[in-house]
Amino acid sequence: MSNIIECHGLTKVYEYKAALSEIDLNIERGRIVGLLGPNGSGKTTLIKLINGLLSPTSGEILIDGKAPGIETKKMVSYLPERTYLNDWMRVCEIIDFFGDFYKDFDRSRAKEMLHHLDIDTHDKLKTMSKGTKEKVQLILVMSRDADLYCLDEPIGGVDPAARDYILQTIIQNYRTDSTILISTHLISDIENILDDVVFIQNGKIRLTTEVDDIRFKQGKSVDTLFREVFKC
Secondary structure, three states: OOEEEEEEEEEEEEOOEEEEEEEEEEEEOOOEEEEEOOOOOOHHHHHHHHOOOOOOOEEEEEEOOEOOOHHHHOOEEEEOOOOOOOOOOEHHHHHHHHHHHOOOEOHHHHHHHHHHOOOOOOOEHHHOOHHHHHHHHHHHHHOEOOOEEEEEOOOOOOOHHHHHHHHHHHHHOOOOOOEEEEEEOOHHHHHHHOOEEEEEEOOEEEEEEEHHHHHHHOOOOHHHHHHHHOOO
């Protein structure tokens, strides 16, 4: 399959500190990819570059062969690390907003997922817990029919009992030719749904490989290999 993401010498510097340093990376269509690394490793910076929220200091990043911009935003569905929705809005109002803003947004899919989590669409966000707000935001993101889903810590703020449902929601609501990029530190919770992993540390790629290679060739879990690569 063709690459949905290509990075060539991608570098991002904040003042005098490099958050990403000469990254070369290809991510194929139709894969679920874990972007894994310690805090401060450059994961969120890379996701923001993919979504056009930051500009490279040098090098190049392409989404389906295009530089991030208006056209790529139509094909990328992004879940940021922090909740960005307005507290005064009701869930039904946010659904209407997404439906008006994104042509690929499926209102019925969003309402069905909200129903399964017993979230009332007439409730305002300000009445919800942090975890419930994050569930709502994930459902909105996964209700788009996107080519690329970028999920920054999608299960970091939810209780363990809800994680399995959320992971099911992720894998059941995307096309087989779409790609999901998941940034997380909760590796043991997500490794069973991953096809590939990208290990990143100090702004540099440490490892890219298929999960099956880790399991069958090295005889390890992704979590075990991660602990070995990033041990203090």
